Amino acid sequence: MFNPSSILSGDRRALARLLTQIENGEAAAEPALAALFPQTGRAHLIGLTGAPGTGKSSLVNELAKTLRSQNHTVAIVAVDPSSPFTGGAILGDRIRMRDLAGDPGVFIRSMASRGSSGGLARATADAVKVLDAAGFEKILIETVGAGQAEVDIARAAHTVLVIEAPGLGDEVQAIKAGLLEIADVFVVNKADLPGAENAVRALRASLDLAHPAARTWADDKMRGHHQSLASSPGSEFDGINWMPPILQTVALEGQGIAEVTEALERHQAHLHASGEFAQRERERLAYELKTRLREALFTEMLARLGNGKLNAAIERVLARELDPASAARELAKDW
């Protein structure tokens, strides 16, 4: 029986070890997660994403410093890509975060994407739960933008910050549907570089095209409820829906940081005041439950079917006797 007290009392060795077990997908992590789950739900989860070179880590460093000066405890999960060929990774986000060294109110963990985006989202979500249970009030989850994996990780956050920088083809970047739609706050970092104003304008123009509406995920069946909250095209911000602010920072100089932390606070307050927090929590956990249910059912079904039936089906498909969709339907009926 897992004893959660070590994590809850702030034992960092135990915390770091558990995070490793979660990353490795070890069965030993499961009772720990089950025991700690009731202690989750207090942290403000902040996702940060943006292309390489936008200065995410420097911004995270500055945000964390400001949050610490406000007496919040801060955990940072920094996700970097693994090489698809070697499986290895260089995890270098800590380089930018030396200001946070030695601060007992900060915990930084670097995670490699390890190839599978589904696995990454799950490991990140579980790591965040443990950090939440361990008492960190603000959890910053930093990923490299802009793939499905990053959108999935954003699903795990309450507030999503999308970071741009001038001169990286932002006009195109901003319009990329996934990033534009998931952002609650936009930050144009390196705002001292030429092109900063253009980047801000491009974002604003893109946002105007995508008129504000209470967000719902396309695969979520509660559309009807949310569409009733959506404002009509071209209307003003009506006090219910959140219009993502577009802020400018120069992270290396510490400029513009206070405005960002204020925006994070305002968004968190908005989520609670509008009832959207409860809605997002519901969506987030429902999505996770469905994902795990799908996996659990699939594993169970495969075990019951056995390799014999599966291989027979593959042979029939290969011989063009049966199409894959029909074969799958037959197998699903049969187990």
Next chain:
Amino acid sequence: MSDAQRNIRVLVAKPGLDGHDRGAKVIARALRDAGMEVIYTGLRQTPEMVAEAALQEDVDVVGLSILSGAHLSLVPRIIELLKANGQPEVKVFVGGIIPEEDIPALKGMGVTEIFGPGASTETVIEAVRQAVRNAT
């Protein structure tokens, strides 16, 4: 949790006042190309920063790159902190400019292996793998 995967996690750190990290970066890239996850901390780390990173990242191995000659004061301090933090099992490697006559002292402190500037990346990779195998 079907796609379980275990990667060796290595902290590559530059304690002390070294001015450049070309060698450390070469090693970091080589370890990545060998499938390991390398947490690279950058220059001018104090022993406390190294131990803190090793703890939070739950690394298997700490690789210290020292060019300044301060290895006989930096290394024991780092090893002491690793033990104090509950990580006595972490394997410590040292690379950089280390006089031969200091090697026995370092090994006596618990350093697994010392690599000079001529060491091949293959040697380093194999030594790290072996050290992790021995630990499990």
